[in-house]
Amino acid sequence: MAQKEASMRFWGGLGNMLSLGFILSIVVAMGLSGWIALQEGTHRFMLPFTTENAVQRITDAVSVARAEPTLERLSGVSDELWALSLFSTAKRFTDSKLMEQGIYYATMPKSNQVAIAVHVLFSVFCVMFGGLQFWPAFRKRFMKVHRGIGAIYIATVPVAVVAALCYMALTPPHHIYDHLVAWVALWIFGVLALVSITMAIRALKARRIFEHQAWMALSFGCLLVAPLLRLDWALLVPFFPDIDQETLNLVTMGLMLPEVLLIVYGLVLVNRQYARPMKQRAAAAMADLGAALYLRSMPLIYGIAAALLAFNVMFYVVGHGMSSIEVASALVPAALIMREQSVLMAHPMIAAGFAVACGLAFPAAALTLKQCLSRADEAAGASRGATSLLTPWLALAAGISSCFLGWRMGLAPHNVWLSGGTMYTVNGLVIAGFGALLLMARSNRKQALMKESLVFLLCLLPFPALFFLTLQIVSWLHLPADYIAAGQGFVLPAGASGSLLFVAIIHVVYGQATREHN
Structure with missing residues (x-):
């Protein structure tokens, strides 16, 4: 008994340390990002309103920086790029299309300039101080400050988001550095930011x-999308020093969706940890409705599970990924298709293991969640059943094999393979992570956390099918040739492969674990 208590104290202390480290890293990183955004907003984005020859000034600054790529020269173009160059070299950015993007900011229509300036200036406060709102110790000690920051946050965020959406409406995707995939993502996150603030107030x-x-x-x-994109550029450089900025940007776009939503989940977990557990709190109406719909839809879910298993076998055992689908050749560079095919052919057992583990983990997770949601099964100890033990191990196998395949695919400079194996690696890491979390929740008999982990797995495991489905849909859109050349025909479906994570986050909001702080 004493040994068990000591173990619990150890893990509790470790959890507290990790939580504090996570919150402080968010506070510091976003504080610095907000300060840099303030410099950009008051200098770069105000330049067209304060200087008559703004276009000439920025054009000359770009020419000087490209002729002599130093930190000092780059600071004349952008404070943001100067800060990012501290992690790599100025030449990485002077050789990129970010220079042309800077010129576009000075030459675009006045309405666009007003919209982006308002967005940047109004979002500064939210980014700089928003992280403090999720620091439990700060909130408890300085409740009046917490409420003051919250009031300003709620007043400024809608203005910043609406200004961003106006800018997006006025700006064609090819005039955005991150192109169509960012244009779509920013619309989604912008609308979701407005909805979530409204729901938070209610x-x-x-x-x-x-x-x-x-x-x-x-x-x-939702507000962290742009700052995280820049931070990822800086943090990934040491891991891929030979990859140019344009390719690295495609990699960061592949990280963006799961990264943002996992940070959201992390903030929720930290605040749960410091809250008093509530065992008798009634379920939200939305949670009851979701559970009822899920249980009634079990025949459909099992049908989807069978289709996913058949799909995985067809594309990863019988076939070889994108080379098995005709539309891929029109949207994806031949070099990337061949690279994926060569990796799958070189490791047939791992490819088959990935296909089968993904295909079987989905119905296992679906059945385990059904058992957890059924009161009769819950009373009988559904969390200790054989299926509930099999599910996390299948998820771990699927995640690890996906990571292996993605890592073997790798990256190549100059967009030869676009974002390469990023989709497999990122989704694999997240699947393995939630498989491990499910295993831990099961061993500790934390039913609420089990449900949450299972929902995440059910949203993540279909990622290969979602990728190929979106690839087919994108082929019907007849993207312009320059969009396809920029990699949007692949990066957009790759990003959409994790889109069901939005469903998992809604479960986090209304689920038992959040409601009872477990």
């Missing part, structure tokens, strides 16, 4: 503080 008025915190975490996460 939850606060109803005194559902646990829901309020979760919705605010989602709203804050």
Whole structure:
């Protein structure tokens, strides 16, 4: 007994340290990002309004920086690029299309300039101080400051988001550095930010503080898309020093969706850890409705599971990924298709293991979640059944094999393979992570956390099918040739492969684990 208590104290202390480290890293990183955004907003984006020859000034600054790529020269173009160059070299950015993007900011229509300037200036406060709102110790000690920051946050975020959406409406995707995939993502996250703030206010008025915190975490996460993109450019350089900025940008776009939503989930987990557990809190109406719909849809879910298994076998055992689908050749560079095919052919057992593990983990997770949601099964100890033990191990196998295949695919400079194996690696890591979390929750008999992990797995495991389905849909859109050349025919479906994570985050907001702080 004493040994068990000591173990619990150890893991509890480790959890507290990790939580504090996570929150402080968010606070510091976003604080620095906000400060840099303030410099950009008051200098770069105000230049067209304060200087008559803004276009000439920025054009000359770009020419000087490219002729002599130093930190000092680059600071004349952008404070943001100067800061990013501290992690790599100025030449990485002077050789990139970010220079042309800077010139476009000075030459674009006045309405676009007003929209982006308003967006940047109004979002500075949210980014700089928003992270403090999720620091439990700060909130508890400085509640008045917390409420003051929250009031300003709620007043400024809608203005910043609406300004960003106006800019997106006025700007064609090819005039955005991150192109079509960013244009689509920014619309989604922008609308979601407005919805989540509205829902957070409603939850606060109803005194559902646990829901309020979760919705605010989602709203804050939606605002992190642009800062995280820049941070990823800096943080990934040491891992891929030979990859140019344009290729690295495609990699970061592949990371963006799961990264943002996992940060949201992390913020919710941290705040749960410091809250008093509530065992008798009634379920939200939305949670009851979701559970009822899920249980009634089990025949359909099992049908989807059978289709996913057949799909995986067809594309990864019988076939070889994208080379098995005709539309891929029109949207994806031949070099990337051949690279994926060569990796799958070189490792047939791992490819087959990935296909089967993914295909079997989905129905196993679906059945385990059904058992957890059924009161009769719950009373009988559904969390200790054989299926509940098999599910996390299948998820771990699927995640690890996916990581292996993605890592073997690798990256190549100059967009030869676009984002390469990023889709497999990122989704694999997240699947393996939630498989491990499910295993831990099962061993600790944490039913609420088990349900949450299972929902994440059900949203992640179909990623190969979602990728190929979106690839087919994109082929019907008849993208312009320059969009396809920029890699959008592949990067957009790759990003969409994790789109069901939005469903998992809604479960986090309304689920038992958030409601009862477990």
